[in-house]
Amino acid sequence: MSEAHEHPHPEDTAVPTDFEKRAGAMFELLIQKRVFTADEVRQQMELMESRNPALGAKVVAKAWVDPAFKARLLEDPQAALEELGIAWDKGTQLAVVENTPEVHNAVVCTLCSCYPRPLLGVPPSWYKSLAYRSRIVAEPRDVLLEFGLRLGEDVEVRVHDSTADMRYLVLPMRPSGAERLTEPELAELVSRDSMIGAAQAAPAPGGPTRTASYADASVERHN
């Protein structure tokens, strides 16, 4: 995980790209015009760095071990997050969609790149790609197969297109054989991709590699 840097590394600006020149000019202009200060930009970058999938994984792991918390999370996600000291953003609203043996959820923003950033950080490039945005709504099973996830005919694949102010977090299913793991150990099994719906949670160490809860599901281990 890269740390926030106040100044670019020398190698970043050795041969600045056109983008970097324009971004640098924008930064200087807006500071000159007192739109914001360099300190504010630095703090915002640090805030962004602090938001990463480990936060989402912590929420998922707690939902797995604590059924009452899980119920509160599904009912009022932002209030449940506050219990863990996780602040959401003003202006958008979180929804949590739960994977079950009957329903597998996947999330996209076909119109741009809306993503539950307070819990997952910045979205991966593939999530923002034109190919994902086009195909996950029209042929989700083919897309999920590219990610190594095959789902049986009797599982409903439900794709959520975040077109408005709602942001979606997928609550993946708890892997079998994970009963003895602690919350932090469980959180290790929860990948970013599983909270987008492009993967399942990783199998528990020593647990079955085939997820018992999806008929015909096979899983390739993803980091």
Place this chain on the structure above:
Amino acid sequence: MTPPENRRPNDRGGWPGAGPIDRSEHEPTFWERRVDAMQQLLGRKGIAVTDENRAARERTISLQDYEQMRYYDRWLIGMQTVLVGKGILAEGELERKVAEMEARSSG
């Protein structure tokens, strides 16, 4: 289904001809993170809301550019459009600043 030629460039759901998804990881660069941060700050300060940024990109980026530009390139264009529209930047001011900074660094 509305054919692509009648759609806005950003309206990608079901857009035909999309190939395999490139799943390689690209850690955002320093300047990409900084552009992101600047955009967030403009929102937090009530200078530009998310939908203004989206609308600016939709208005100003052609289909060809939308398909070829990188993600944060589009954000920077949108940010410039919004700020010029609000009179915070003058037309061409960003380009003049780039030129000034290039002259500075080679001077």
Place this chain on the structure above:
Amino acid sequence: MARFSPGDRVRVRIDNPPHHYRTPAYVQGKTGVVDKLWGEFRNPESLGHGGDGLPKQPLYSVVFEQPALWDGYPGSTRDKLAIDIYEHWLIPQGA
């Protein structure tokens, strides 16, 4: 006062206004079922052009059967697409 309730069948308007809007082409003209009322939110069509987005509009999660959205849909007939649509884009359909 929200016009629709969970379970209502609705069709999405077909339109391509010149201003900013958030209803993708692939659901326009299609019929689905209201799943949830999320609440009322500022209208992005106004916000996009510097307006205040008021009055707030009811926002619904509308669920579509995938085979109804795509000719030759390559998946299970039970697959669904859930999408967030503002009330003014929805037309009531009979049962």
